[in-house]
Structure formats: structure tokens, C-alpha cells
Amino acid sequence: MMQELSMNVLDVAQNSVRAGATLIEITVDEQPARDEITIVIADNGCGMTPEQVQSVTDPFFTTRTTRKVGLGVPFFKLAAEITGGSFDIQSQVGKGTAVTAKFVRSSIDRMPLGDMNETIISLIACNETLDFLYTRRFGADELVLDTREFRAQLGDVPLTEPKVAKFIREFLQENTAELLAGHENE
Amino acid sequence: MKTIAELQALRDEMKGKVGVRREGEYRTKILVGMATCGIAAGARPVLAECVKEIETRKLKDVYVGQTGCIGICQFEPVVEIYDEDGTKTTYVHMTADKVPKVIAQHVVNGSPVVEYTIGANAN
Numbered sequence: 005m006m007q008e009l010s011m012n013v014l015d016v017a018q019n020s021v022r023a024g025a026t027l028i029e030i031t032v033d034e035q036p037a038r039d040e041i042t043i044v045i046a047d048n049g050c051g052m053t054p055e056q057v058q059s060v061t062d063p064f065f066t067t068r069t070t071r072k073v074g075l076g077v078p079f080f081k082l083a084a085e086i087t088g089g090s091f092d093i094q095s096q097v098g099k100g101t102a103v104t105a106k107f108v109r110s111s112i113d114r115m116p117l118g119d120m121n122e123t124i125i126s127l128i129a130c131n132e133t134l135d136f137l138y139t140r141r142f143g144a145d146e147l148v149l150d151t152r153e154f155r156a157q158l159g160d161v162p163l164t165e166p167k168v169a170k171f172i173r174e175f176l177q178e179n180t181a182e183l184l185a186g187h188e189n190e
Numbered sequence: 191m192k193t194i195a196e197l198q199a200l201r202d203e204m205k206g207k208v209g210v211r212r213e214g215e216y217r218t219k220i221l222v223g224m225a226t227c228g229i230a231a232g233a234r235p236v237l238a239e240c241v242k243e244i245e246t247r248k249l250k251d252v253y254v255g256q257t258g259c260i261g262i263c264q265f266e267p268v269v270e271i272y273d274e275d276g277t278k279t280t281y282v283h284m285t286a287d288k289v290p291k292v293i294a295q296h297v298v299n300g301s302p303v304v305e306y307t308i309g310a311n312a313n
Contacts, residue, residue, distance in 0.1 A: 006230055015229045018258070076226045126234055129241050130224065130256040157197035161204045166245040168200060175192045182191055 006079055008118025009043065009107070015076040016045050016103055017127055023049025023101065026134060027152075028127070032120055033141040036190040039109045040089075041117070046102035052095040060093065080105055087111035121176040124149065128172060132164045140180060142187055147179045216253040218297050220244075223268040225259035231266035232285065239286035240269070243293040252297060265308060271296060280308040 025047035084105035265282035
């Protein structure tokens with residue numbers, strides 16, 4: 005079992021990587037007034053048939069051949085439902101997949117969000133040819149990281165170049181701190 | 191507030207210095223198992239430490255990436271290192287603390303850290 009929601013996000017996003025996506029959109033939307041956290045992981049990968057969508061929440065279904073269980077999606081679903089929230093997968097073959105998990109923010113059973121920035125950094129570091137659009141929202145404020153915009157600025161300098169990787173880390177950390185500043189008591 | 195406009199300065203600084211490498215051109219490949227089992231066991235800080243060590247030591251010809259579940263979940267976090275000659279070493283029960291030693295001894299000096307390998311931990 006995962007200890008943090010950010011770990012679930014890292015895990016579920018791997019499914020998008022394997023689905024051959026070129027763009028993965030990750031949104032973490034925290035709305036204290038509605039007592040809600042919504043996490044969406046959407047991709048433009050190969051998508052799934054309605055039958056596959058039915059079966060991915062079954063831990064004994066996996067497309068992998070290395071072992072017979074697939075726990076990533078079931079863990080994430082459980083993490084949402086245990087708080088009184090909800091879980092949904094929309095998918096279309098050839099178009100992509102969107103996984104949405106809604107959490108009751110104040111639930112005692114809600115896992116901490118954890119370090120989302122580290123999850124995004126790991127995804128970018130390991131998938132240098134893929135693009136990521138990360139949105140972190142808190143109330144009415146948001147921070148957006150779009151690797152396509154980063155690439156446009158960088159020309160042929162890759163995102164994995166150490167100085168760029170350091171910039172991405174600082175960009176996320178500083179802008180997240182700014183986003184959350186003043187909301188400590190909410 | 192950091193803005194992406196700052197990246198232009200980085201690009202100018204890098205001009206001419208960056209040779210874009212393709213995956214096959216690296217001397218050493220470090221692959222961290224990042225399936226559900228790996229992540230749950232603590233692969234993310236291990237990966238982060240690998241990336242950080244490569245940055246700190248400015249190892250330009252070392253690739254850090256991810257691999258899926260290789261079927262030995264009880265040994266996660268697992269790190270596989272492929273040397274230039276194709277030799278694979280499998281490190282098991284990895285932690286961020288063990289990473290600097292593996293990078294220094296194995297990746298830089300070519301001598302695997304035997305006590306962290308699967309062979310030394312099979313039982």
C-alpha cells in the first residue's frame with residue numbers, strides 16, 4: 005500500500021507511459037471550501053476498451069506478463085473511496101484515458117498528498133521524450149508546469165540536462181511554496 | 191516566483207556545450223524499478239538520489255531511467271546497472287543512503303558493491 009497520494013499518482017502515471025502516451029496531464033485540485041481534493045491523470049495513449057476499463061480496478065487483472073496482479077489502479081481507487089470520495093475512468097481506444105479520483109479532504113482516512121513535486125520530477129527525469137502538463141490548484145490559485153513550454157524556451161537542450169533538471173526542481177518548489185503560502189490553516 | 195523566461199539564459203549558456211545523447215550512447219545505464227511494488231517499497235527517493243549523484247558528479251555518459259516490475263517484488267527497491275559491455279548487476283533493497291556508494295564504487299570505479307547485490311541477499 006502506498007503511504008502518500010503522490011506515490012499513487014507516480015504509479016498510475018506509469019500506465020499512461022506504457023499506453024504510449026506523448027502527453028500526460030496531471031491535475032491536483034485542492035478546494036478547502038468544498039472539502040475536496042480531485043486528482044486527474046489524463047493521457048493521449050492507446051486507450052482501453054469498455055471491457056478493459058471494467059477490469060482494471062480488479063487487482064487480478066494486468067496486461068503485464070511478469071506477474072499476475074495489477075495493484076496500481078485498485079490502490080488508487082481504494083484510497084479515494086475510503087475517504088467517502090469517488091473514482092472514475094474514462095477511456096476510448098485510440099484517444100486516451102482519464103483517471104479521476106475525488107477525496108474528502110478532511111477525512112481521517114485520507115492519505116497525505118505527499119511530495120507531488122518529487123513525483124513530477126521523477127516522471128520528467130525518466131521519460132525525456134514525453135510531455136507533461138502539471139496543474140496544482142489551491143482554491144482559486146494555480147501553478148502550471150508545461151514541459152512543451154519549457155522545450156520551446158530550451159531549443160535542443162534536453163529537460164534531463166542537469167542544470168535544466170535543477171531549474172525544474174526549483175520552479176516547482178518555489179512556485180508551490182508561493183501557491184500554498186497563507187493557506188497553512190485551511 | 192520563478193518563470194520559464196529564465197530558461198533562455200540557460201539555453202544561451204549551454205549553447206555548443208550540449209551534445210544530445212540517444213539512449214544507446216551511454217556508457218552506463220542505471221534503471222530503477224518503478225512499478226507499484228517498487229514505488230510502494232521506496233523507489234522514488236532512490237531514483238531522486240541517483241539523479242542527484244549524477245548531477246553532482248557531472249557524469250555526462252550515465253543514463254538514469256526506470257524499468258517496470260521484473261518479478262522480484264520482495265527485493266524492491268531494485269536498481270539494475272548495465273555496464274558498457276552489457277553486464278548487468280542487480281542491486282536489491284536499495285535506499286537513498288546506499289546510492290552514493292554504488293555510484294562511486296560501481297559507476298565511477300567499475301567495481302560492483304557486492305554486499306548490496308541480489309547474489310549476496312538471495313536468502
